[in-house]
Amino acid sequence: MLVLGQVKNIGLPEIRNYIRSDYKGGTQNWNIDQDKDDNLYFANNEGLFQYDGTVWTKYTLPNKSVIRSVKTDSSGKIYVGGYNEFGYFKPNKNGKLVYFSLSRFLKKKQVNSIDIIWKIHLYNNEIIFQSFEKAYIYNKQTLRLLTPPSRFQFSFLSDNTLYFQDITNGLMVYKKGKITPLKNTTELNNTEVWGIFNLSKTKLLITTLDKGLFIYENQKLVQWNTEANDFIKKNSGLGGYKMKNSYIALNSVLNGIIICNPQGKIIQHINRKKGLQNNTVLASFIDHKNNLWLGLDNGIAFINENSPFTFFGFSYNLSTVYATAVHKENLFVATNQGVFYHSWNSPFKEDNFELIKGTTGQTWNVQIIDNELFCAHNRGAIIINPDKTTKTLDNVGYWSFKKIPNLPNSIIGSNYKGFSLFEKKNNEWKFIKHIDGFNKSVGEFEIDTNNSIWVKKDELIYLMSLDSSAHKFNSIKTFKRLSSTDNGITSIQRINNIVYFQKDNHFYTYSYTDKTFQKDNKITNVFRKIPQTNTIQEDRYGNIWYVTNESLGVLLKKSNHSYSNRIAPFLNLTEDLVYNNLSINTLNPNNIFIGLTDGLAHYDSKLSNDFNQLPKVFIRNFSSPSGTYTIVNNKDDFDITIPYKSNYVKFRFSTPTYENIENIKYSFKLEGFDEYWSDWNQGTIKEYTNLREGEYTMRVKTKNGFGIVSKEATLSFTISPPWYRHFFAYIFYLLLIGAIIRIIRDRVKIKIRKNKYYETIEQRRLYLEKEARIRKEQYKLEKEIEKLKNDKLQIKILAKDKELVTNSLQVVKKNKILNGIIHKLKDINTNSFDEESKFQFEKLRKSILKEVNSDKSWKDLEKHIKNVHFDFLKRLKEKHPTISPRELDLSTYLLMNMSTKEIAEIMNISIGGVELARYRLRKKLDLTKKENLIGYLMSI
Known part of the structure; x- marks a missing residue:
């Protein structure tokens, strides 16, 4: 069951600003208030x-004014008052x-004289x-005014009695529409x-x-001479709130x-x-879970009063905590x-923790052995005396100490x-020697009971046997596994x-007789349903504390020697545990200290909350391009139908936890779309997008920081096709x-x-087509014959061309x-010839020259070529102007x-000239080296 209004005076509760x-x-x-949905x-x-x-x-209010008061009622209305x-x-x-x-019921002149509404009841x-000027009483759609004798200050509702302070008449009580003074309260004017607040009925x-x-009782007003009164006198009071267990x-x-x-005893003091x-x-304000909310002059604060945990952190001068011990009415904390x-002492005072001189630096452990406080320090083995002085026994860094069972005046310490x-x-106590x-x-x-020391180091188990004087180890054995199925440790x-x-989570003991590890089913069964653990520690009451990858838990030992598992209260410590050096110190069920990376946690198991209380989850908003719905009290009474073009929907959900x-997480499933629930995540x-038409139901559930899953919140909607x-x-x-079928049937008949x-x-038509096809x-x-x-x-023309070329x-x-011949004739000297011979010689030369000049074969050849290849030459000229x-x-x-030789002879150029002309022609025709010139010409 929930312990209502629990307030601890050891450490500080969780504070969130x-x-x-x-x-x-x-x-x-x-002002602060909360509705029935915990908003x-x-x-x-x-x-x-x-x-x-x-x-x-x-x-905001219509006039955008400040709001000084707020009050909710069971109908869902939130009453507010401003300027x-x-x-x-x-x-x-x-x-x-x-x-x-509601001020609309007033006349305009009355509205301007309202001033600020400070209180709502x-x-x-x-x-x-x-x-300050009046009280406005609203009931059944009517509004009436309550006028003070002189001027109101503030008003207060306590145990169903409404009090007003009048600046000249003291305190007054409101009953049946009237206010009457409380006797002897004018001292408060x-x-x-x-x-x-009511401390009792009277x-x-x-x-x-x-x-x-002040205390007002039996019509007498007296000063309340307490610690609380001294505090308020010194720091000025601004009211307060009565908690559910009479704490204030x-x-x-x-x-x-x-x-x-x-x-009037101060239990807790929280300040900057x-x-x-x-x-x-x-x-x-105290919310429904008995947690404290503060409205500050600058900001808002949440104080988790409803928790069995309080903390000692930086405000108490503590950092990472590795061990704790209570010795001679002092709490000692080993830190980095x-x-x-x-x-x-009782009551616990809120002083800071003080550093013991001589211990500055990394401290791994503090232990009480034979009523003396041993400190395992980075700089050595230290004894802390009752007067807070220290004595160093050895200068090597130490981890921890243990008594040797069969040597009552001997201690063994593990060190670097x-x-x-x-x-x-x-x-x-004196240092003797390093054990060889x-x-x-x-x-x-x-x-172990026979003075054997067990150590886990480098994935091995070491079994070391001390000699009778504990000065050296007689033997050292190592083991790699506990059994054939459990490899390692x-x-x-x-x-x-x-x-x-x-x-x-499989537990073994060692048999010195058989020299083997033997499985212990009893302890193994205790851990059967627990996630795999990496650190286990038993406290003085037989409770077994363990650490998993997820959190810290404890197996509480019962009177019948069975165990009950408790993990929920410690889930909020998951991120802050010092996993490699777990520190759990159970002084008694009311005082359990847990070392954290940023301080020390105090756990009172007798003040445990009802961690199994189901959280609430709400689908707060449903929106689509066609509109937004705000869901109130998880009422799925909206007839939400959205058009197909607005099939993009968004949900926002929350839990008032x-x-x-x-560590709050959510899981959701859209029925009609999702086949499975989503993984747990912190998204809200x-x-x-692109949902098809149909009916859908959004289902959401939450899991609070203690692992408890809520009931589902649902919202149904429909997307029109x-x-x-x-x-x-x-x-x-x-x-x-149907119409198409009818038309087709009629058309078929016509057809x-x-x-x-x-x-x-x-x-x-077929006959004519056949006849036309024959003609075609x-x-x-005929065309083929002609072709x-x-x-x-x-x-024949080509042959003639070839013949003509040959003849040419x-x-x-x-x-x-x-x-x-003509050139050679020119070289003949005719001076020696007679006239007749000269005449005949010249006649011969002219006859030969006439024959050469009168030959028209070349021109006929060119003409013939141009006539025969006219189309080719035309196309070539058009393509390459x-x-x-x-x-x-x-x-x-x-x-x-x-x-090439023939072309050279016809064109009267050398063979090299023909090759040069071919090269220039290729460039003119833009041909690459791989393209064939004659093939290209034939393609034209």
């Missing part, structure tokens, strides 16, 4: 802020909070809004009353701004907040030094900075170089005074298909009749010979497949 940038509002928060509301300088555990939402405005917010049909003004079916506690605390939280202007018991972001507490101590022996002589035979740094170790620990060896929020928003898949569209499709008519025409084939045949004739003719070449040769006539001739000769 919310700064302005978190909730994006003003600095000052004047929190804060009256802030910039409006009303709602917090659902995940998201902060801001709501010249008051009313309530209420969810509309889409779940969004909408403001309804739900009292006997009335909603009372109180300002010169101060401001900020809180009134005793009131009154807290003032600057006069301290008292706010202050200068020094945070205190929690006192009904006798202890973790608050601001020392001025304007409002305090040294050994610190704090008095261990192995083991050392200490003996008590003349009532004083082993020189590895070992850390933790266990000593995870840990060595002592349970029920027996040394156990563990691998994968404010403890251990770092889920989106789905697109118009072409709508029900009426399918009816239209059926009608359309049959037409077919009979067209059948004859079709036969005639005949014409095609063959043309081809034959072309062959003969003519060229003849002319060349004749020209040679820059080609010269000489290159056209060369192209024609190449097309005629003339040899």
Whole structure:
């Protein structure tokens, strides 16, 4: 069961601060309340802020004024009061909070004189809004005014009695629409009353701004002379809140907040030094889980009072904690900075831990042996004396110490170089020697009843036997595995005074007779349903503490020697445990100390919360392009239908759980889309895109920081099909298909009749087509014959071309010979010839010259070539406009497949000139080296 209103006076509870940038509002928060769905509301300088555990939402008044008061009721209304405005917010049909003004019932002149509404009370079916000038009482759609005798200060509701402070009449009680003075309270006229609480049916506690605390009983007002009164007098009071076990939280202007018991004893004091972001507490509130919320002058704070854990951290001068011990009314803490101590008296004082001189540096352990405090330090083995002085026994770094069972005045210590022996002589501990035979740094170790030492080191198990004087090791054995199935070892620990060896939660003992490890089914069964452990430690009450990869847990030993597993309370410590050096010190069930990386945790198992209490989960928002719905109280009463074009949907969910929020996780499943539940994760928003039409149900569940899973929250919605898949569209499709079938049937009948008519025409058409095809084939045949004739003719032409070229070449040769004769004739000296001979010689020369000049074979050849290859030359010129006539001739000769020698003779150039002309022609035609020139010409 939940212990209501538990407040611990040892250490500090978890404190979480919310700064302005978190909730994006003003600095000052004047009032706090919570609705039935556990949402929190804060009256802030910039409006009303709602917090659902995940998201902060801001709501403002129509006149954008400051909000100084807020109060929720069971109907879901959130009443608020601001400057010249008051009313309530209420969810509309889409779940969004909408403001309804109640000041509208007032006349315009009355509205301007409202001033600030400081307090709101739900009292006997009335909603009372109180300002300094008047109180406005709303009931059944009517609003009436309550006027003070002079001027109101503040008002307070305690044990269903409503009190007002009047600045001249003292305290007054409101009953049946009237206010009557409380006798002998005018002493309060010169101060401001900020809180009134019932300590009993007849005793009131009154807290003032600057006069301290008063008790009003039997019509007498007296100062409450207590620690709490001294605190309020010194730091100025700003009211407070009565907790469910009669403890009272008292706010202050200068020094945070205190929690006192009904006798005025301060149980807890929390201020900026202890973790608050601001020392001025304007409002305090106890939520449904009995946790404390503070409205600060700058920000908001959450204090986890409903927890069995409190902490000693940096505000107590502590860092990473490796061990603790209570010795001679002092709590000693071994840290990475040294050994610190704090008095261990009842009641526990909130002083800082003090460092013991001479212990500065890494400290691995503090232990009580024979009523003396041993310290295992990085700089040696140290004894801490009752007067907080130290004595160093050895200068080597030490891990821990243990007594040797059969040597009552001897201690063995594990250090950085192995083991050392200490003996008590003349009532004083002294270092004897380093034990020979082993020189590895070992850390933790266990000593068996026969003085055998067990060590886990480098994946091996060492069994070392001491000689009778404990000066050396007689033998050292190593083991790699515990059995054929359990290879290796995870840990060595002592349970029920027996040394156990563990691998994968399988426990073994060692038989010296058989010299083997033997499985212990009893302890193995205890750990059967527990995740694999890596560290196990038994406390003085026989409880077994263990660490897994997920968290810390404890097996509580029962009177029948069985165990019950408890893991939920420690899940919030998972991130902060010192896993390699677990420190659990169980002084008694009310005082258990756990070492953390950033301090020390104090655990009171008798104050354990009901960790099995189911958390709540809410689907807060459902949105799509067509609109947004805010879900109230998980009511799935929305008829949500969205069009197909808006089939992108988004859900936001949250849980109003404010403890251990770092470990809150969610799982969800969209029925109609998801086949399985999602993995647990911390995301609070889920989106789905391109959903098909149909009905869907979103299911969400949460798992709180203690591993408890909530019931499901559900939200159903429907996506309409697109118009072409709508029900009426399918009816239209059926009608359309029927009409098409009817039309097709009618057309088939018409077609049959037409077919009979067209059948004859079709036969005639086929006959004519056949006749036309025969004629076409005949014409095609004639064309082929003509083509063959043309081809034959072309062959003849080519032959003639070749013949003509040959003849032309003969003519060229003849002319060349004749020209040679003419040149030779020129060389003949005719001076020796007679006239007749000269005449005949000249006649011969002219005859030969005439024959050469009158030869038209070459011109006939060119003319013939141009006529025959006219189309080719035309196409070549069109494709390559820059080609010269000489290159056209060369192209024609190449097309005629003339040899280079023949071309050289016809063109009257050398063979090298022909090759150069071919090269230039290739460049003119843009041909690559791989392209054939004659082939290209033939393609044209």
